Amino acid sequence: MIHAHVTAWFIAIVLFAVALSLHKNGKTKGFKILHMIIRVFYLIIIGTGVGLLSMVYHIDVWYILKAVGGLWVIGLVEMILIRTAKNRRTSVFWFQFIIVFLLVLYLGFIKLPMSIFHP
Numbered sequence: 001m002i003h004a005h006v007t008a009w010f011i012a013i014v015l016f017a018v019a020l021s022l023h024k025n026g027k028t029k030g031f032k033i034l035h036m037i038i039r040v041f042y043l044i045i046i047g048t049g050v051g052l053l054s055m056v057y058h059i060d061v062w063y064i065l066k067a068v069g070g071l072w073v074i075g076l077v078e079m080i081l082i083r084t085a086k087n088r089r090t091s092v093f094w095f096q097f098i099i100v101f102l103l104v105l106y107l108g109f110i111k112l113p114m115s116i117f118h119p
């Protein structure tokens with residue numbers, strides 16, 4: 001489950017970068033298709049995240065913060081993609097993205113106990 005979760009968000013972030021570069025190069029159709037594929041990944045990330053949560057006996061505040069942060073990152077990716085498609089400013093969302101993404105990585109990899117590194 002944890003491998004599926006990490007693989008899902010990792011692929012989503014890579015596709016996110018590819019989608020943005022397609023848009024930069026004027027490839028609107030490719031951008032739209034990737035956006036749809038990325039939305040499928042949101043579902044996989046949330047599904048595996050909820051799956052991991054269901055394995056936790058005592059859900060404390062760090063787990064709640066991790067889940068809310070993860071959902072927030074997904075919301076920001078979606079906002080950035082939608083606003084990029086409309087050629088609108090995304091700086092406020094990028095600012096949040098960097099902070100919340102780093103927080104979620106810290107909580108996932110360092111603070112919380114499950115890990116892909118020690119099975």
Ligand code: HEM
Pocket residue numbers: 002005006009045046048049050052053063066067068069070071073074104105107108109110112113114115116117
């Ligand atoms: C883009 C969004 C997300 C990112 C970047 C992300 C990132 C991570 C990372 C880095 C880990 C730790 C992997 C490891 O230690 O090997 C993790 C674990 C986990 N994630 Fe996410 N996640 C996201 C979304 C979500 C969502 C939406 C939920 C819940 C609904 C969630 C729930 C969890 C849980 C419960 C764990 C296990 C924590 C533990 O006990 O160590 N994640 N995630």
